[in-house]
Amino acid sequence: MTARMKLGAFLWATGHHIAAWRHPKAYVTAGIDIDHYIQLARTAEAAKFDMIFCEDAAGLREADVGIASQTSRSIGFEPISLLSALAVQTSRIGLVSTASTSYNEPYGLARTFLSLDHLSRGRAGWNLVTSASPIEAANFGSTGLKPHADRYERAREFAEVVTRLWQGKAPGHDGQSFSVHDPLDLPRSPQGAPVMVQAGASDVGRDLAARTADVVFTAAQTFEEAKAFYGDLKGRMAAYGREPDDIKIMPGVSPVVAETEAEAREKHEELQALIPDDVGVALLSSYLSISDLWRYPIDGPLPELPESEGMKSRQALVIEQSRRDGLSIRQLARHFAGARGHWRIVGTPAQVADELQARFEGGAADGFNVMPSYFPGELDAFATLVVPELQRRGLFRRDYEGNTLREHLGLKRPA
Amino acid sequence: MDNGATMHLAVSLLPGTADTSPGEEPEFSGLAGLVQRAEAAGIDMVLLVDSAPASSNNAANSTVPFEATTLLAALATVTSRIGLVAAASTVAHQPYNLARRFASLDIISHGRAGWNAVMAQAPREAANFSRPEGFSDTDFRRRSEEYIGIVQGLWQSWDLDALLFDKTRGRFHDPEKMHLLDHKGEFFSVRGPLNVARSPQDKPVLVLSGLTEADFDIAARTADVILLESGSVESAKARFDDLKRRATAAGRDPDAVKVLTNISLTAEDKPAATADRLETQFRAKSCDGFNIRLPQQRSALDDFADRVLPELRQRGLVREGYRGTTLRSHLGLAGGGDQ
Numbered sequence: 063m064t065a066r067m068k069l070g071a072f073l074w075a076t077g078h079h080i081a082a083w084r085h086p087k088a089y090v091t092a093g094i095d096i097d098h099y100i101q102l103a104r105t106a107e108a109a110k111f112d113m114i115f116c117e118d119a120a121g122l123r124e125a126d127v128g129i130a131s132q133t134s135r136s137i138g139f140e141p142i143s144l145l146s147a148l149a150v151q152t153s154r155i156g157l158v159s160t161a162s163t164s165y166n167e168p169y170g171l172a173r174t175f176l177s178l179d180h181l182s183r184g185r186a187g188w189n190l191v192t193s194a195s196p197i198e199a200a201n202f203g204s205t206g207l208k209p210h211a212d213r214y215e216r217a218r219e220f221a222e223v224v225t226r227l228w229q230g231k232a233p234g235h236d237g238q239s240f241s242v243h244d245p246l247d248l249p250r251s252p253q254g255a256p257v258m259v260q261a262g263a264s265d266v267g268r269d270l271a272a273r274t275a276d277v278v279f280t281a282a283q284t285f286e287e288a289k290a291f292y293g294d295l296k297g298r299m300a301a302y303g304r305e306p307d308d309i310k311i312m313p314g315v316s317p318v319v320a321e322t323e324a325e326a327r328e329k330h331e332e333l334q335a336l337i338p339d340d341v342g343v344a345l346l347s348s349y350l351s352i353s354d355l356w357r358y359p360i361d362g363p364l365p366e367l368p369e370s371e372g373m374k375s376r377q378a379l380v381i382e383q384s385r386r387d388g389l390s391i392r393q394l395a396r397h398f399a400g401a402r403g404h405w406r407i408v409g410t411p412a413q414v415a416d417e418l419q420a421r422f423e424g425g426a427a428d429g430f431n432v433m434p435s436y437f438p439g440e441l442d443a444f445a446t447l448v449v450p451e452l453q454r455r456g457l458f459r460r461d462y463e464g465n466t467l468r469e470h471l472g473l474k475r476p477a
Numbered sequence: 478m479d480n481g482a483t484m485h486l487a488v489s490l491l492p493g494t495a496d497t498s499p500g501e502e503p504e505f506s507g508l509a510g511l512v513q514r515a516e517a518a519g520i521d522m523v524l525l526v527d528s529a530p531a532s533s534n535n536a537a538n539s540t541v542p543f544e545a546t547t548l549l550a551a552l553a554t555v556t557s558r559i560g561l562v563a564a565a566s567t568v569a570h571q572p573y574n575l576a577r578r579f580a581s582l583d584i585i586s587h588g589r590a591g592w593n594a595v596m597a598q599a600p601r602e603a604a605n606f607s608r609p610e611g612f613s614d615t616d617f618r619r620r621s622e623e624y625i626g627i628v629q630g631l632w633q634s635w636d637l638d639a640l641l642f643d644k645t646r647g648r649f650h651d652p653e654k655m656h657l658l659d660h661k662g663e664f665f666s667v668r669g670p671l672n673v674a675r676s677p678q679d680k681p682v683l684v685l686s687g688l689t690e691a692d693f694d695i696a697a698r699t700a701d702v703i704l705l706e707s708g709s710v711e712s713a714k715a716r717f718d719d720l721k722r723r724a725t726a727a728g729r730d731p732d733a734v735k736v737l738t739n740i741s742l743t744a745e746d747k748p749a750a751t752a753d754r755l756e757t758q759f760r761a762k763s764c765d766g767f768n769i770r771l772p773q774q775r776s777a778l779d780d781f782a783d784r785v786l787p788e789l790r791q792r793g794l795v796r797e798g799y800r801g802t803t804l805r806s807h808l809g810l811a812g813g814g815d816q
Contacts, residue, residue, distance in 0.1 A: 137635070150554055177544035201669065
């Protein structure tokens, strides 16, 4: 059997497009309607997605309340409770949630995810993040955001303790950031251990992933970037005694798909036109970790920026693109607001499948985390238009091969 | 509100007593069946205890293989009326995370969620949560009070009418109706707001247990439900009156705090004798109702629902079915939305 690509359905608020909630067909009350999420989960499961993926932040997304009030991202479900509800309303699809190593303790997090794993009979995964937002930091003490290197050192220790707990061991751990003595009081995971997902793309982030991750979620705009990242990360694994296939690299992709190319473009333009300038610029500012981008002329170029303590890799990506394509702040803001810095494909099912196939077969991805522009429409479109096309090409499964998330992803069962 | 005449009933399913045989895969469906049975019987709420590590040798020994808040979320999708209360430790969770989890559970359950905060420190918990030195009793009490205040404050981050969903004008919510907490206290500093919408029942129900008398003022100021261990009718009445007095002194309607007495039932108890025991305590005004602790077995719950409850209903001591849809409405608490 030839290798098949892995697919995640990245569920997020009213959609991944920043103005998604304003789309006439977007389900605007997504953040308070569990039935909507159950429906999305069932759609993704019927299309045989490997997993549902939930992002998370323990705080508002926007520093400015006026900007926040123009987006749908200020309220929503807390993802672990959301996925626990979905666990018993689905039977095969994997359930992955983000949780921060900066604002949790390893014992509690390991226990909670193991419980989700039992509820779902072996379909849970944890996406490790260190949290780069000062807005979140303010909800957990007054000392502010910790430097990037310190956050990753804490994350490394955190992941080490969680791994031992999931192995059923007593960590007996007294480290720099944590002390954890007893084993978990829950039985071992049905899939050996919940799946470990990571998204950090900085140098230390890549090392941590090479050492501990089962799945890596990345943002890469071009084929070259994606391929370079893929090669680099897989190359780091040998140092930790791991084989390249032990990690599945799944870049984010935000497709806008329709039967014809003209329809797809029209659909995309319709969404872009709904982005208010101040919202676009604010979002761009947050990727660049600066607060005063609005001071610069919106039709002028990006100013010179210092390297941030926030999301290093995302910042570099934005700056590179602005230089490469000579984009103004407004153009860049719209571009990034749309797919939030992720790769966007606008086209027919065959065109979308071509692009995915090229990256999958070209050694730039093991699969993709699909980020629909708005819900439920664009998830439905991907499920009914793109998935059958991928199946026809033999690139994606027609049915689940196993029952657990590890089985879907073709990952080894940990010792 | 005529709940003065009828008692409130909670059921606690005790861990370590499930029907599952050793080595068997943990089952959600069995637990769901029990909770659905309690719902069919019209019980106000089920309390999900959390089996946080009690000692270093109980690994994989638990027969409730689920952490309580995740279990609550799952149960919410297979029930529609019964209140669901999960224990969650103030040591294991940061207040912002806990407030968020329960606010989310409350929306998932359409206003049926409650948080059981335990006022006593769980043995060994601190050793697994990077607090090897633990807390002194007085520190733990002050910390708990501050913690509860933060959680209840965060639950008020959004006014009821804050969400506008106005696609045309591009106004998702009204920024004037979103509130920062800006808490800076002895143990915590939390800016807020919560990033979960307002509760369908105003806010999740706060259930306090594990109290000593030193916790009574905190409980009287903050709790919706207080669970007390059973004792003689006289001592229970004295504690009940004391708590209600303290609630009044704190400026609250004494009826806004429900005091439930913990009762453990076993298969040997005779239904009529059990009904007599509950009636005596209730009529003596020593409590607002009971938290019935049962082994996690279908037969024990069936016995209570089929034999004790009809007896109590016949005596007019327990209401027939649910009148509202939220936990607050079951408990006769303000903010229930549909009373």
